[in-house]
Amino acid sequence: MADTLTASGAQAPGGEPPRATAPGAGAARGDAPTADDRATNFFKVTGRTRTPAVPRLAAAANRSLAIVLLAGAWEALPRTGAVDPVFVPPLSEVLLAWYDLLLGGQLPEHFQASLLRSLSGFGLAIALAIPLGLAIGWYRPLADFLSPVLELFRNTSAVALLPVFILIFGLGETSKIVFVFYACAWPILLNTVSGVKTVEPLLIKSARSMGLGPFRLFQKVILPAAVPTIFTGIRLAGAYSILVLIFAEMVGAKAGLGYLIQDAQFSFRIPDMYAGIITISALGLLFNLLLLSVERRFSTWRTT
Amino acid sequence: MSLHTAEQSVAGRAVPGQEDLAGSTAGRSAVPVPEAAGSGRRAAGPPKIAIRDVGKVFRVRGADRPFTAVEGIDLDVREGEFLTLVGPSGCGKSTLLDLVAGLTAPTTGRILIDGREITGPGLDRGIVFQQYALFPWRTALDNIAFGLEAKAVPKKERQDRARHYLDLVGLDGFGQRYPHELSGGMRQRVAIARSLAFDPDVLLMDEPFAALDAQTRESLQEELLRIWEKTNKTVVFITHGIDEAVYLGQRVAVMTSRPGRIKQVLDVAFDSREGDLRADPRFGEYRHHIWTLLRDEVAVAQEQERTIG
Numbered sequence A: 001m002a003d004t005l006t007a008s009g010a011q012a013p014g015g016e017p018p019r020a021t022a023p024g025a026g027a028a029r030g031d032a033p034t035a036d037d038r039a040t041n042f043f044k045v046t047g048r049t050r051t052p053a054v055p056r057l058a059a060a061a062n063r064s065l066a067i068v069l070l071a072g073a074w075e076a077l078p079r080t081g082a083v084d085p086v087f088v089p090p091l092s093e094v095l096l097a098w099y100d101l102l103l104g105g106q107l108p109e110h111f112q113a114s115l116l117r118s119l120s121g122f123g124l125a126i127a128l129a130i131p132l133g134l135a136i137g138w139y140r141p142l143a144d145f146l147s148p149v150l151e152l153f154r155n156t157s158a159v160a161l162l163p164v165f166i167l168i169f170g171l172g173e174t175s176k177i178v179f180v181f182y183a184c185a186w187p188i189l190l191n192t193v194s195g196v197k198t199v200e201p202l203l204i205k206s207a208r209s210m211g212l213g214p215f216r217l218f219q220k221v222i223l224p225a226a227v228p229t230i231f232t233g234i235r236l237a238g239a240y241s242i243l244v245l246i247f248a249e250m251v252g253a254k255a256g257l258g259y260l261i262q263d264a265q266f267s268f269r270i271p272d273m274y275a276g277i278i279t280i281s282a283l284g285l286l287f288n289l290l291l292l293s294v295e296r297r298f299s300t301w302r303t304t
Numbered sequence B: 001m002s003l004h005t006a007e008q009s010v011a012g013r014a015v016p017g018q019e020d021l022a023g024s025t026a027g028r029s030a031v032p033v034p035e036a037a038g039s040g041r042r043a044a045g046p047p048k049i050a051i052r053d054v055g056k057v058f059r060v061r062g063a064d065r066p067f068t069a070v071e072g073i074d075l076d077v078r079e080g081e082f083l084t085l086v087g088p089s090g091c092g093k094s095t096l097l098d099l100v101a102g103l104t105a106p107t108t109g110r111i112l113i114d115g116r117e118i119t120g121p122g123l124d125r126g127i128v129f130q131q132y133a134l135f136p137w138r139t140a141l142d143n144i145a146f147g148l149e150a151k152a153v154p155k156k157e158r159q160d161r162a163r164h165y166l167d168l169v170g171l172d173g174f175g176q177r178y179p180h181e182l183s184g185g186m187r188q189r190v191a192i193a194r195s196l197a198f199d200p201d202v203l204l205m206d207e208p209f210a211a212l213d214a215q216t217r218e219s220l221q222e223e224l225l226r227i228w229e230k231t232n233k234t235v236v237f238i239t240h241g242i243d244e245a246v247y248l249g250q251r252v253a254v255m256t257s258r259p260g261r262i263k264q265v266l267d268v269a270f271d272s273r274e275g276d277l278r279a280d281p282r283f284g285e286y287r288h289h290i291w292t293l294l295r296d297e298v299a300v301a302q303e304q305e306r307t308i309g
């Protein structure tokens, strides 16, 4: 979680995704807990080891303290006039606006539009980038053939390509989905390639010594060994899928959370704007939690 | 059937059900092997493993000359024997093992198993690597079952056999643990169980106990001997410990410094393995003999490493 935030925050959306070696990749078979593991543990609220109720409550309180403080400041500062309440309305007003949007049906509508686009692009990226990454990581000739092109595109920001996508695919859904797909594909592709390439050679040797052919070797050793690294890419892509979509929706759309925020700002419905922003944060958080739990299911052997 | 092997299996069967270590280990090679020390060749019956004039040359990146790791290796390993291989660091022991395993092809010479030249890796040979090579995403049991999957053994039987070998190395109850949840000694035992599980004729072990503490090492050595007697496998065991080589081996092959060759093959036989074998005066004699052989080689090897850089 933490690493995803820093990684995606430090990166221009769709720009140069960090090399897979950065978060979690080195932990492909980490015996010692890595920063990634610890970050993962952050959300282990329902961990297998049940701690007594009181310390657990205390820990939960400690964890939410910062959020509570932030919420308090957001409420108090505009009310006391320390911050202009026109530009930053108190939290309660924002929540009220959020509730109105929810009841009015606008929020669900925009939410759905955004979710559909980001999930489509993200899903497409998973479906295409993982097989391609596996192939590139496994077949040396393919890697040699493709790497110049990949290097070129990898260093071309998705944001810079948005006008091209709009030109080719129009202002409708397709261009946005392709845009999200493009941004998501890179972290998945690069992590998958590196996941396959960095499989401990001794494990390959060990499997070969037991008479495994190339296909079985791939299925039984390369793939499982690469899973954690691939997941790092998937989680990064999950964050990107929302980040870049909001941008696209701000540039040209008639629905979606990005549009909601932009539109609210233009028509000076400031609480609505913040309501949209909160929704996006919540969506991003939720998405990441979901991916984390899927990841844990697939790589129990990494966490204790 | 060779004389020695016959004697071996008879001795092995003579103490059925005798699981205590001292009793069962006494069953082996109490009678001296009726061959000249260092000959390496046998008069009757084909050897289990025949290494004939084998050399391995590596091409090293950035170096103008090819790099000869081993050269002119001649060694026969008898059916059912426990052969230990010692040599200075970097002399090519692991290289030789990889060659016998079929993981790499020799540059010169031939390696035969049961008289047939090897063409690649196979389940007739089980390997325990110098570093733990367990699959971290598999539990201990699933690691042991790995070779059985490669052999396409049905699932039920796979599980039964994996459990059997887990018990054999004394790890019952640890089957569901992942490698990172096991101690170093336990991991190495799982690795041993994994190579035993698919029932290879030959067990190739590359310094399997090197990274362990003395107590764990000794208990695993005894365990290995016990398993070897039970299963009658041919074992090639690499070590840099002279004590270990003498303690485990029926014969000890000593290698020269790089490019590695076989300097001498020494028969090791004790009148009795009862009690503390290491206190036996003959143990000291063997030990000293091998130490003398190695001393010069180690000096050469160190000099080599210094000059190569």
Ligand SMILES: Nc1ncnc2c1ncn2[C@@H]1O[C@H](COP(=O)(O)OP(=O)(O)OP(=O)(O)O)[C@@H](O)[C@H]1O
Pocket: B058, B059, B060, B067, B069, B087, B088, B089, B090, B091, B092, B093, B094, B095, B096, B240, B258
């Ligand atoms: N793939 C390779 N490419 C180039 N050189 C190699 C390769 N593998 C081994 N060597 C070299 O061959 C020599 C023998 O290596 P090997 O690993 O067989 O030594 P060893 O006897 O097992 O040493 P140790 O006791 O330290 O394990 C070393 O000098 C090593 O640098």
Ligand SMILES: [Mg+2]
Pocket: B093, B094, B095, B130, B206
């Ligand atoms: Mg070695």
